[in-house]
Amino acid sequence: MNIRMRAFAQFGELFGTETTLEVSGPSTIPETLHRICEGSEEKRQALFDESGAIHPYIILVRNRVRVDRDELYVLRLGEGDELALLPPVAGG
Amino acid sequence: MITITTDPIDPAPAIDAARMPGTGAIVTFLGVVRDDGIDAMEIEAFEEVALADLREIAAAAAEKHQLNHVDIIHRIGRLFVGNPFCSSCAVRGIERRLFWAAKRSSSASRSAYPSGRRSSGKGRAPGWGRMRIPPPVPECAYTKSASHVK
Numbered sequence: 692m693n694i695r696m697r698a699f700a701q702f703g704e705l706f707g708t709e710t711t712l713e714v715s716g717p718s719t720i721p722e723t724l725h726r727i728c729e730g731s732e733e734k735r736q737a738l739f740d741e742s743g744a745i746h747p748y749i750i751l752v753r754n755r756v757r758v759d760r761d762e763l764y765v766l767r768l769g770e771g772d773e774l775a776l777l778p779p780v781a782g783g
Numbered sequence: 784m785i786t787i788t789t790d791p792i793d794p795a796p797a798i799d800a801a802r803m804p805g806t807g808a809i810v811t812f813l814g815v816v817r818d819d820g821i822d823a824m825e826i827e828a829f830e831e832v833a834l835a836d837l838r839e840i841a842a843a844a845a846e847k848h849q850l851n852h853v854d855i856i857h858r859i860g861r862l863f864v865g866n867p868f869c870s871s872c873a874v875r876g877i878e879r880r881l882f883w884a885a886k887r888s889s890s891a892s893r894s895a896y897p898s899g900r901r902s903s904g905k906g907r908a909p910g911w912g913r914m915r916i917p918p919p920v921p922e923c924a925y926t927k928s929a930s931h932v933k
Contacts, residue, residue, distance in 0.1 A: 697829070699827045699828075699829060700825075700827050703827075752829060752832055755831055755832055755835075756832075757832070775829055775832075777829060
């Protein structure tokens with residue numbers, strides 16, 4: 692099954708702005724993100740901290756809806772789902 | 784009007800449109816790109832999601848501060864120092880607390896909507912530089928990826 696990945700700003704430069712990820716079955720969001728980081732320490736550090744948790748400041752959007760932190764290990768991505776990665780916004 | 788645009792922001796039409804019979808005060812807030820050692824910055828947005836968020840922010844501000852109307856305009860694309868990047872226009876029958884409401888609408892929109900910024904220039908990226916959290920990727924890689932535009 693295929694998951695559509697979208698990435699914005701520097702994440703777009705790192706992961707590609709729009710890609711399709713083939714997975715063997717429904718995957719949690721952390722599992723999916725680990726897949727796209729395979730073979731790249733730079734990518735892994737961009738998304739995960741030293742304990743392996745997704746950086747809390749990363750905005751994740753599944754099928755155009757923001758993902759709450761407590762849903763991270765509950766939601767499963769399947770065929771046709773879209774996951775977007777956004778860096779935090781700062782300034783003022 | 785709640786909109787995301789690549790066009791330069793002109794708050795004048797929003798102000799004109801806000802002059803309705805019940806209007807007693809109009810406050811606009813204009814955020815501009817500041818020179819924090821940069822020449823330009825690029826702002827991206829996941830527009831479908833960002834627009835929905837902005838509409839929620841405007842509705843919440845209108846309800847909380849009893850506003851007659853709220854406009855939020857956010858620009859995306861490459862913006863140079865001095866360019867306005869966001870504008871909010873708050874309208875109320877009376878002026879009490881209206882400045883605060885306009886500022887809050889704009890600040891909320893900038894902190895809550897899904898977008899990304901990158902900057903180019905001689906110094907650090909303002910977005911990352913002011914964050915109180917570690918940047919997700921090395922700052923230099925991000926800054927170097929953008930062209931020097933001066």
